[in-house]
Amino acid sequence: MxxxxxxxxxxxxxxxxxxxxxxxxxxxxxxxxxxxxxxxxxxxANPAVCVNPNVMISDQRFNRLMCSSISYVWKLINLIGLDESSALQVGSIHLFEHKEGIDRFTRLIKNNPGLKSFITLIDQNQIRENYNIKGCVGFYFNSGGWINPExxxxxxxxxxxxxxxxxxxxxxxxxxxxxxxxxxxxxxxxxxxxxxxxxxxxxxxxxxxxxxxFDQYRGQIDWVNSETMQELEILSNNGYVIPSVKKKTVVGSSYEKNNCSYEASDADTKSNLNKLNALLPSLNNNLLSRSNGSWVGQRAASxxxxxxxxxxxxxxxxxxxxxxxxxxxxxxxxxxxxxxxxxxxxxxxxxxxxxxxxxxxxxxxxxxxxxxxxxxxxxxxxxxxxxxxxxxxxxxx
Ligand SMILES: Cc1cc2nc3c(=O)[nH]c(=O)nc-3n(C[C@H](O)[C@H](O)[C@H](O)COP(=O)(O)OP(=O)(O)OC[C@H]3O[C@@H](n4cnc5c(N)ncnc54)[C@H](O)[C@@H]3O)c2cc1C
CATH class of the missing domain: 3.50.50.60 (FAD/NAD(P)-binding domain)
Structure with a gap:
């Protein structure tokens, strides 16, 4: 039966x-x-993925889904007892060129007043001071973080x-x-x-x-060893960097439609290391020159x-x-x-x-x-x- x-x-x-x-x-x-x-x-085999909020200026339903989904992720992680070596809510910062960022932030909050408790605007002086990146503001999401998928x-x-x-x-x-x-x-x-x-x-x-x-996309992340960096926020604009997960800094990701290969590509590694250089210019040059590992995956999207x-x-x-x-x-x-x-x-x-x-x-x-x-x-x-x-x-x- x-x-x-x-x-x-x-x-x-x-x-x-x-x-x-x-x-x-x-x-x-x-x-x-x-x-x-x-x-x-x-x-x-992917050392870390980010929980990196993304909000839309004119889609309140998407924003509601995003906020409630992310709150639930951390609740569930807590419930099943994962500790800080497996998942960490370190916060995340999405960078925008100064003028574009201010404009987007103003429109976002105007259309979605409820997002005020979810996002904070970080000004360009603070971004320069903390990350050595010039001419950018950041949207700071305190609910961002990383998870070890396994x-x-x-x-x-x-x-x-x-x-x-x-x-x-x-x-x-x-x-x-x-x-x-x-x-x-x-x-x-x-x-x-x-x-x-x-x-x-x-x-x-x-x-x-x-x-x-639906479509399928091949994607690749790379990582460099990073013994010394601790609990820094996730940074993103064109790509993302997750600093220091189990002594690795993870950077990604490339994507290509309808490529079914699972082979790591040198061109993708180079592109990922360039993203790392742009997002964490304060990293030691030796780290920026060589990937210590890559992971290739396929993602399906509607x-x-x-x-x-x-x-x-x-x-x-x-x-x-x-x-x-x-x-x-x-x-x-x-x-x-x-x-x-x-x-x-x-x-x-x-x-x-x-x-x-x-x-x-x-x-x-x-x-x-x-x-x-x-x-x-x-x-x-x-x-x-x-x-x-x-x-x-x-x-x-
Ligand atoms: C390079 C890259 C970076 C990414 N970074 C992030 C990130 O930072 N944050 C984030 O949230 N997401 C990230 N993603 C996307 C994330 O990996 C996917 O959204 C997620 O893995 C989808 O999960 P899923 O369970 O739907 O599918 P999958 O993880 O693909 O799992 C599907 C499973 O189905 C199994 N399967 C398939 N066919 C069969 C069959 N016939 N019989 C039995 N089993 C089968 C497969 O073996 C597989 O284990 C990234 C993806 C890539 C490629």
Missing amino acids: VKNNSALVVGAGISGSSIAYHLNKKGWDVTIVDQAKESSLSIY DFCRTLVSETNIRKEFGSKVTEVECKEDVWHIKTNDKKEFKAKNIVFCSAGDIANYSYFSHLD FDRKPYVGRVLDMGGKSRLANKIDRSSLVWKKGLYINACYGSRGFSFAPLSSLSLANLMDQSLNSDDKFLLGYLNPERRFFRGMGLKKQGIEFKL
């Missing part, structure tokens, strides 16, 4: 680990499958009642009589009433998602750069639905969920989005979940085309 509150989670990066964690906390029966062995999961993801799925199947690639997916069945390349089979795809660009392999547009979180429509075998379709004929695909396309901000967004998704699956939605799932609804483009923009999650089926 397959339990109603059972789920297969495909992919064990931050989105898969987060949904597995939240469903398990609700008492669900969870199996998480990743094609990589636990020792070689791609994201585990420590975060591993801890999220560390509960013994989460069944972990690492080193098994999902090759077949089928739904028979409301039960989802998967087969893997090493001939394992699993079943559950629900399935959540958290496998980034791999969603392109399933017809259920063929109507969702058409509007916001993740896809929630249910998808049952396409009935079609790759597109006509815009003039009768609304009453639309149905969600039962037991199928997507939690993917986090672009360059998976560690900011995925934890809270996964909590809301778990609440949707568990039928315990609150108003914040409804807002988030409406905003990130995988079918938003189609609904917009049908004039259903405002309904989002309220869309009745």
Whole structure:
């Protein structure tokens, strides 16, 4: 007998680990499958990612999502007991050329007065004094920081009642009589009433998602050894620098559309070291001349750069639905969920989005979940085309 509150989670990066964690906390029966062995999961090899807030002058809903997501990241980190060697809220500073920065900041606060407690403007004298960078102001976010992906993801799925199947690639997916069945390349089979795809660009392999547009980008970060730097803020403008994580200063990142290579590139290293030089000119020249390591990853991003979180429509075998379709004929695909396309901000967004998704699956939605799932609804483009923009999650089926 397959339990109603059972789920297969495909992919064990931050989105898969987060949904597995939240469903398990609700008492669900969870199996998480990743094609990589636990020792070689791609994201585990990245020494640090930044939680680097990004706000929009004229998108209050995005800003609400960003602020609540980031607050939740640090709450969750605290809850699961990660210490300062695994994640640290050191703050982050986004640099702008002086005039542009003042203008942006004025408009930002005018349109979003609530952001006053989230961002502070640092004047150019202070930026010059602290970072030896001339002609720039900084937006300071005290909620910025860095996370070691391996420590975060591993801890999220560390509960013994989460069944972990690492080193098994999902090759077949089928739904028979409301039960989802998967087969893997090493001939394992699993079943559950629900399935959540958290496998980034791999969603392109399933017809259920063929109507969702997304792109894939290759990216590379580099790091230099940095024994002496302690607890400096994250700096960004064109690229970002995370000073001193486990004795490394991490700089990134390059990106290139539709390049599937995982090979490190000398040209990207050079470009990253130039970014380091521009953002931390006070670093010793010897450090700036040579990378001590690189990490290459792939990120999937949706058409509007916001993740896809929630249910998808049952396409009935079609790759597109006509815009003039009768609304009453639309149905969600039962037991199928997507939690993917986090672009360059998976560690900011995925934890809270996964909590809301778990609440949707568990039928315990609150108003914040409804807002988030409406905003990130995988079918938003189609609904917009049908004039259903405002309904989002309220869309009745
Ligand atoms: C160079 C670079 C720098 C970045 N810097 C940052 C940063 O500073 N901050 C930030 O928040 N984000 C950053 N990102 C983006 C971040 O890495 C992504 O947003 C995040 O990893 C997305 O998480 P995910 O769990 O959705 O996907 P992934 O981490 O890609 O995980 C998907 C998992 O699915 C598994 N999988 C795929 N297909 C199958 C299958 N068929 N069967 C079983 N398993 C499968 C994969 O093995 C993988 O482990 C960066 C990305 C790059 C490339």
